[in-house]
Amino acid sequence: MYIPVKLSENIFYAGVNDRRTALFENLMPLDKGVAYNSYLINDNLITLIDTVEVGQIDKFLKKIDAVLKGRKIDRLVINHMEPDHAGSVKIIAKLYPDIRLIGNKKTLEMINGYFGITNNLIEVKEGETLNTGHHTLQFFMTPMVHWPEAMVTYVQEEKILFSADAFGSFGTLDGGIFDDEMEFATFEDEMRRYYSNIAGKYGSPVQKALEKLSGLDIKMIASTHGPILRKHIPEVLNLYNRWSRYEAGEGVVIAYASMYGNTEEMAETVARKLAEEGVKAIRMYDVSKTHFSYIISDIFRYRSVILGSPTYNNELHPNMEALVTKLLHTGIKNRYIGVFGSCTWAGAAVKKLNEFASAINWEQVGIPVEEKQALKEEKYLACRELALAMAKRLKNC
Ligand SMILES: Cc1cc2nc3c(=O)[nH]c(=O)nc-3n(C[C@H](O)[C@H](O)[C@H](O)COP(=O)(O)O)c2cc1C
Ligand SMILES: [Fe+2]
Ligand SMILES: [Fe+2]
Structure with missing residues (x-):
């Protein structure tokens, strides 16, 4: 019945x-x-x-x-x-x-x-x-x-x-x-x-x-x-x-790929500095763990996006490549973007993420950071600078 x-x-x-x-x-x-x-x-x-x-x-x-x-x-x-x-x-x-x-x-x-x-x-x-x-x-x-x-x-x-x-x-x-x-x-x-x-x-x-x-x-x-x-x-x-209208609230989505943890360490550094600067809404995702549909959903919610990827056979990590391709297809407008990456001999990831930022026409914020091998002081501080620039941009928007 x-x-x-x-x-x-x-x-x-x-x-x-x-x-x-x-x-x-x-x-x-x-x-x-x-x-x-x-x-x-x-x-x-x-x-x-x-x-x-x-x-x-x-x-x-x-x-x-x-x-x-x-x-x-x-x-x-x-x-x-x-x-x-x-x-x-x-x-x-x-x-x-x-x-x-x-x-x-x-x-x-x-x-x-x-x-x-x-x-x-x-x-x-x-x-x-x-x-x-x-x-x-x-x-x-x-x-x-x-x-x-x-x-x-x-x-x-x-x-x-x-x-x-x-x-x-x-x-x-x-x-x-x-x-x-x-x-x-x-x-x-x-x-x-x-x-x-x-x-x-x-x-x-x-x-x-x-x-x-x-x-x-x-x-x-x-x-x-x-x-x-x-x-x-x-x-x-x-x-x-x-x-x-692609309107969004104050917050940052950090999405990164990482095979061995070096890029992840950069993501953690960025996230910590954002928090120190008073950004409360920080959503951090490992693109190999979280399906892109959740990440894109949060990118619809928050104004800032920070992407990090290791270089993988002279390209982005394939799962980051999938995310940026889907973002390009979706064509979200009016976002701020910061990028970082990690490599061992010749970096390509940051270059590719920069290309993505201009292809999708998002405003690039801060200086991109690319580290070779383990994260060391200079690039650690550069990650914090990137986060600082993003926090400031968010507050002035
Ligand atoms: C399958 C594979 C392919 C890679 N291809 C490149 C490359 O083309 N150029 C480069 O500089 N490093 C390359 N690397 C090295 C990684 O980019 C580097 O170790 C990076 O720090 C890894 O970051 P992660 O610890 O966040 O995974 C490759 C590593 C792996 C495992
Ligand atoms: Fe339906
Ligand atoms: Fe439908």
């Missing part, structure tokens, strides 16, 4: 938790799991909003059946085609052969491309509405949040926004499904890690989406991942506004 969770009198939660998948997009660790949220409008035309990852179909169908008790679904709104949501579309379409799939022009092309479905489709355009009986669904395009076909669905009567990936979060819904049923603050880190790694590249499309949605009276945001928001809406909109 399952008692369905209601968003309103006739709108139900039909999402599922996934605590088994290790990596989201086969890339990002899911330490706290992830929820795939889907919603069901029980109206004259029974309407499903998005589906779930296909491996979760069994749990999903049970939740649907708890509401419908054998009745058929008439409509499926597809806000986003990424398979973590659209993965079950083909099965749903087979189970309900008369179902009409609703999406925009780009969605319908993808439905054909992924599933070979070309009929029973309804195309919707910007601002258009569809009526299910007692509910009016209005559609707004939010391209690149997170794919080009992404859109959101607003239920006018209930003022609920089905926002697809926007405002979503990693982390399962452990009993609490609404933000006021849980310790919501515990979700902020996973929400930022989700945003920064999934949509972080698309700051300007996110800004456009926020502007568009600012005209709506929203009482509830029902994303495809994470808690349904009905209490913390202004807070989360504000976070999205800051993140998509």
